[in-house]
Amino acid sequence: MGLRTKPTYRQRRFGAEVRRLREQAGLSSTDAAALLGLKQPHLSNVEAGKTSLTPDRVRLLTAACGASSTPFIEALNELGQQPGKGWWSDYRKILGEPHLDLAELEAGAVALSSYEPTFIPGLLQTENYVRAMYRGGYAEASPEEREAAIAFRMQRQSILLGEPPTRLQTVIHEAALHASLGDRDIMRGQLLRLIEASRLPHVTIQILPFEGAVAFGTGFMVIEPSEPKLSTALVSHIERDLYLEDEDSIAKYQGWFASLQGAALPPVDAAVSPESHAVKDSLGLIQRLLYPLL
Structure with missing residues (x-):
């Protein structure tokens, strides 16, 4: 198998984890390669x-480095076997690697x-909202790139409808x-989309009000696979x-997110009748902004 010329993030992450394990065990790359029956350049x-390790070599390396957690080893092996291809591969020639x-x-x-301080999270945006973002100059793209990016964002949302679906918590x-962004119809549709998404049992939406604690100023997302260490x-x-x-950075952002959840209004619960909601919960605030748009 030839070397990858453009490894994906997850493929690079596998390599970074291999290096981290090796360095934590105090092994030089030459010694670790010899242990695995490989040459140092490999x-x-x-x-x-740029390339991977067989599952047997992953187990050999983790054993030598003192990593005994079976879930971690299995998750690392899964990461190492990633082909780097999926529905997103169809967009490779049009959109950049970050997408x-x-x-x-x-x-x-x-x-x-x-956490999103300025825009609705991409996984909850309507198509019209995304189009309005491009028209407003919030993202630069050619007409072809714009249409591809819009379709791409809509397809990303399929993870919320998968089996099993991905859990989403958002502030x-x-x-x-x-x-x-755009006219009243666009914002009305977007607010209704938030209420609709909140009906999914694996989606939790909270609103951080203006009068709440000063928020972290930059949007971020913590992405957790089956093994939290990854x-x-x-x-x-x-x-x-x-x-x-x-791990330190992950812990910091998880802590900040927990603080934002604590400062935000209680989650949207669209299953409860509107009359049961106080204005000062997340659904009540969304409804208050929605009514003038109806």
């Missing part, structure tokens, strides 16, 4: 995500925790609900998103 390519990496990460997740700042924190930036993998 192991360097593994650590760069594909995000879709691949989400597809391998069992739970997502996101949305109230500012995102007031931002008028989680990723994705931090939004204008030019390029930041991917964090170390």
Whole structure:
């Protein structure tokens, strides 16, 4: 098998985990390669995500490095066998690698925790809302790229309807609900979409009100696969998103998200009749903003 020229994020993550295990065990790349019956350049390519290890070699490495957790070893093996292909591969020639990496990460997740200070989370956006974002200049793209990106974002949302579906917890700042993207119909449809999504048992939506605690100013998402040790924190930036993998960073963002949940209004519960909601819960706030748009 030839070397990968453009390894995906998850393939690079496998290589990074191999390097982390090796370094924590105090093994040089030469010694670790010899242990695995490989040459040192081969192991360097593994650590760069350009190729993988067989399951037997993964088990040999983890045993030598003192990693005995069966769930972790199984998850690492699964990560190492990732082909890097999925529905998102159809967009490779049009969209950049960050789009594909995000879709691949989400597809391998069992739970997502996101905070959005400015916009509705992508996994909950309507098509009209996304189109309005492009018209407003919030994303630059050619007509072809724009149409591909819109279709791509809509397809990302399929993870919420899968078997089993991915769990989504999200805190949305109230500012995102007031931002008028396009006309009244667009915002009405988007607010109704939030209420509709909240009916899914695996989706939890909370609104952080203006009068709440000062929020973390940058959007982020913690992406958790079946093995929490392989989680990723994705931090939004204008030019390029930041991917964090170390346990300390993951713990910090999980802690910040828990704080945001505590400061936010109680979750939307669309199963309860509107009359039962106080204005100061998440559904009550959404409904208060929705009524003038009806």
